[in-house]
Amino acid sequence: MPITLTPMIQSCILHFGEMGSRWGINRTVGQMYALLVLSKEPLCADDMTEALGISRSNVSMGLKELMSWELVKLQHRPGERKEFYSAPGDVWDIAKTLIEQRRKREIDPTLSTLRNLLIEKPANADEEYAQQRMREMHELIEMITLWTQEIQRLDSANLGKLLKLGSSLGKVLDMKDRLLGGKKESTK
Amino acid sequence: MPITLTPMIQSCILHFGEMGSRWGINRTVGQMYALLVLSKEPLCADDMTEALGISRSNVSMGLKELMSWELVKLQHRPGERKEFYSAPGDVWDIAKTLIEQRRKREIDPTLSTLRNLLIEKPANADEEYAQQRMREMHELIEMITLWTQEIQRLDSANLGKLLKLGSSLGKVLDMKDRLLGGKKESTK
DNA sequence: CTGTAATTTCAGTAATTACTGAAACTACAG
DNA sequence: CTGTAGTTTCAGTAATTACTGAAATTACAG
Numbered sequence: 001m002p003i004t005l006t007p008m009i010q011s012c013i014l015h016f017g018e019m020g021s022r023w024g025i026n027r028t029v030g031q032m033y034a035l036l037v038l039s040k041e042p043l044c045a046d047d048m049t050e051a052l053g054i055s056r057s058n059v060s061m062g063l064k065e066l067m068s069w070e071l072v073k074l075q076h077r078p079g080e081r082k083e084f085y086s087a088p089g090d091v092w093d094i095a096k097t098l099i100e101q102r103r104k105r106e107i108d109p110t111l112s113t114l115r116n117l118l119i120e121k122p123a124n125a126d127e128e129y130a131q132q133r134m135r136e137m138h139e140l141i142e143m144i145t146l147w148t149q150e151i152q153r154l155d156s157a158n159l160g161k162l163l164k165l166g167s168s169l170g171k172v173l174d175m176k177d178r179l180l181g182g183k184k185e186s187t188k
Numbered sequence: 189m190p191i192t193l194t195p196m197i198q199s200c201i202l203h204f205g206e207m208g209s210r211w212g213i214n215r216t217v218g219q220m221y222a223l224l225v226l227s228k229e230p231l232c233a234d235d236m237t238e239a240l241g242i243s244r245s246n247v248s249m250g251l252k253e254l255m256s257w258e259l260v261k262l263q264h265r266p267g268e269r270k271e272f273y274s275a276p277g278d279v280w281d282i283a284k285t286l287i288e289q290r291r292k293r294e295i296d297p298t299l300s301t302l303r304n305l306l307i308e309k310p311a312n313a314d315e316e317y318a319q320q321r322m323r324e325m326h327e328l329i330e331m332i333t334l335w336t337q338e339i340q341r342l343d344s345a346n347l348g349k350l351l352k353l354g355s356s357l358g359k360v361l362d363m364k365d366r367l368l369g370g371k372k373e374s375t376k
Numbered sequence: 377c378t379g380t381a382a383t384t385t386c387a388g389t390a391a392t393t394a395c396t397g398a399a400a401c402t403a404c405a406g
Numbered sequence: 407c408t409g410t411a412g413t414t415t416c417a418g419t420a421a422t423t424a425c426t427g428a429a430a431t432t433a434c435a436g
Contacts, residue, residue, distance in 0.1 A: 003314050008305055012322060015301045019294060024210045026394065038318040055396050060414060081403060081412055091324040106207060113203045117196055126191050130226040134200060136279040143348075214424065243426050248384060269382055269434060
């Protein structure tokens, strides 16, 4: 007995559909994923077809995409051929996967493009200036990447700790200065 | 004399065009912005029309969009009506604006949708489970929001400090435990 | 004011992306 | 093996999004 689409659950699914379409993910794939996340039991393709009112083949393609993002797990029931899908039980696992996948698809290629352009000798003043900007971008993106990779390693418990620290970020920086012997600039 | 589109600069513009189209931003708007970022001098709409080979009206629309994201600054030259546009000189300013704008457009509406759904009484077991997932999402997203808001406050100098800290995130958590009296769990 | 150089708007069209149904394929129970 | 319940693929079509040129509007120099 798959999940019932009450108005509350519907609203949530529709909202994530809209949001999905603002990212690279298309509307129905967003809806499919919301459905899986909100469902306690794993769902089969036909469940989704029915729940979302889209064609079976569309579901198949969406599932393929979600698999390529490693956002869903495939399961079988003994003695049945049918395939069932589910989302990770921990929302932080989902977020980590999203962060990692976006990094692979967007950040890494950008870093490598920038790197390639930066090894060329600037041929004129315009290129010199442009390379300067590219260098700054490369540096910033690389640092952000390092962070996200570090964050990947955290489990839910430590994530909570880190995030609750957020509101006192300034203190963290000061702490770091004191502990690791940095200079004593203010963080303001 | 506006920026010359050498192959190097072209490549960079094209790359950011492609990347832009994976986000909500469309290809030409991405290209326009890369062009502005790489150009030392502010550019007028006709410069962009010519450089990117797109119609004047398309440039006008793209500029409108970039303005709505607060990613470009409008400038005038004395005695000329023509408008010139430029990107912030500091890439971190750009990143901060992007983060803030995406928060406003994607995170905030999602938080408010989730909040609204969470105040309803669950009508059955499915809704109860679904609300639990929504609660987890809400909590996670809210914490991320707090972080990004905190990060908005940093200037480039402190950003550097924070990011270089990234690779020793674990240490930061331990530090926090010691300093603020948390429990002594490992961060592994 | 007036003329004009500039920007914006918008209806129409082009290009892209999403979706469907039918056919092809696959895995496996019997 | 064979039949069939299931999945995937794909060519065609629908829907959406992006782009253009022409017309309308705006800002301001003179």
